Amino acid sequence: MLITDKTGLYTAFKAKDARFDGRFFVAISSTGIYCRPVCRAKQxxxxxxxxxxTAAEAEQAGYRPCLLCRPELAPGMSITDATVTLAHRAARMLEENCGSGQRLDELAIRLGCTDRHLRRVFMAEYNVSPVQYLQTCRLLSAKNLLTDTNLSVLNVAMVAGFGSLRRFNDLFKKHYNLAPTVLRKRISERKKHDSNITLALGYRPPYQWQQILNFLAQRAIKGVEIVKDGQYLRTVHLVNADQQHIYGWVRVGHKPKQDVLTVTISETLLPVLSQVLARVRHLFDLYCDPYAVYETLAPMNNIRAGLCVLGIRLPGCFNAFEMAVRAVLGQQITVKASSTLAARLVEHYGTPLQTGVEGLTHVFPSPENILALDGLIENHFGPLGIIASRVRTIFELAQALVYGKIDFGFCAQPEVEIKKLMAIRGIGSWTAQYIAMRTMAWTDAFLETDVGVKKALEPYTSKQLLSMAEAWRPWRSYATINLWNSL
Known part of the structure; x- marks a missing residue:
């Protein structure tokens, strides 16, 4: 779907096709603004x-964002689309940490390269420097907060990562020819009287919302997660740049007519807002291009009609350790039974939290919490009904994360981390691939030995399934989700 010539790009812009949203931006010299390709303003x-x-490139050229289509709501690019380049991994990290004040050299260390090399590859890919890209992330984040919340301008500046109100005002006026207070006046009366902090995150339609909601509902951990009234709610525990522990809750809903998910957060999470939004994007797979996936997987419908559905998303996770423990607990037992064990674990060893939301009572225990328990870990988890071998696996998993032996981030190399996971006693191929699929957004996992996969594709053997799935690369994780949904 990549278009490089101006005529082709203009045709895509004229068509207002949502498949191109976030893939390019259109700067208009007659108005001095830049738009998403789905903008409904006069052509x-x-x-x-x-x-x-990118939006950053348009802003560096002197254009300001359109107030109608709001470029800050455009969906991002998937890492698979970007062939897993260093520049695209860096861009994701900049988006997640735009409010933290992280320096470029610190980012480069996390990516395993020098800051000079990072600047070079980033400029080659995006035509802007990492610092310029980060500045645009912060400006667009601030614009989103000014438009959709009633936070004070000072709070907006701090949450977006500017460090000072004066710097924020100067940059906003310079780039957008508009003072933050002037934009704030455009907020409706309804927004002014709304005490909630709710933002919107865009995606490329179609989006099979009910399917991903059903998936999460079946695996929800009591006290930590709830799915009700067509929305997903959960508790949150994150650590900010100053190593402070931040607690709160988040609610995610769907507005299909606007092609966005709504994200409502507790005010306590403002210091880690960029982290929260990045994790919501990951959990609900907002970087996905559904047509690119469907183009490869559509032949699945030749096996059985309706086996592959356009718009299916790959469920990620919000808390990687929580998800990995849930996967270990789920080995060789039903989804319902593993949810029961996870709920017991939370009730006894999770951190109690006052959320004001019925059903959200705890945050999942961190790996540090697990390692801090006195005595043998079996003595703690055994009475909960967790067998000894699973207990030891969870303990070793916690150790690997605390000591940095395993990386569950989206910058990790899944194949490398899968080998590390399988070196932990009690983690086999199925569990390792499932963890990679959901924590690292790995799009190419295929669980040929899975009971559900085999049932959906009876009477094929595991060996035949693995051979068949070669045609579904690099989207075999999506094929797996489609097969599960078909049941």
Whole structure:
């Protein structure tokens, strides 16, 4: 779907096709603004249009964001689309940490390269420096907060990562020819009287919301997660840049007519807002291009009609350790039974939390919490009904995370981390691939020995399934989810 010539890009812009949303931005010389390709404003002439790969590139060229289509809501690019380049991994990390004040050299260390090399590859990919990209992330985050919340301008500046109100005002006026207070006046009366902090995150339609909600509901951990009234709610525990522990709750809903998910957070989570939004994007797979996935997997419907559905998303996770423990507990037992064990674990060793939301009572125990328990770990978890071998696996998993032996982040190399996971006693191929699929957004896991996969594709053997799935690369994780949904 990559288009490089101006005529092709203009045709895509004219069509308002949501498949191109977030893949390029259109700068219009006659107005000085830049838009998403789905913008419904009056169509400009082609000679007035310049096309850019990112919002940051458009802003560095002197354009300001459209107030109608709101470029800050555009969906991002999937790492698979980007062939897993260093630049795209860096961009994800900049988006997640734009509010933390993280320095470029610190980012480079996490990515395993020098800051000089990072600047070089980033500029080659995006035509802007990492610092310029980060600045645009912060400006667009601030614009989103000014538009959709009633936070004070000072709080917006701090949450977006600017460090000072003066710097925020200067940059906002310079880039957007508009003072933050002027934009704030555009907020409706309804927003002014709304005490909730609710933001929108865009995606590329179609989005099979009910399917991913059903998946999460079946695996929800009592006290930590709830799915009700068409929304997903959960408790949150994150650590900010100053190593402070931040607690709160988040609620995610769906507005299909606007092609966005709504994210409502407790005010306590403002210091880690960029982290929360990044994890919601990951959990609900908002970087996905559903047509790219469907193009490869559509032949599944030749096996059985309806086996592959356009718009299915790959459920990620919000808390990697929580998800990994849940996967270990679920080995060789039913989904319901593993949920029961996870709920017991939370009730006895989770951190109690006052949320004001019925059913959200605890945060899942951290790996540090597990390692801090006195005596043998079996003496703690055994009475909960967790067998000894699973207990030891969970303990070793906690050790690996605390000591940095395993990386569950989206910058990790899944194949490498899978080998590390399988070196832990009690973690086999199925569990390792499932953990990689959900914690690292690995799109190419295929669980040929899974009971559900085998049932959906009877009477094929595991060996035949593995051979068949070769045609589904690099989207075999999506194939797995489709097969589960078909049951």
């Amino acid at each position: 400009p002439k082609i000679e007035n249009c310049t096309f850019y790969a």
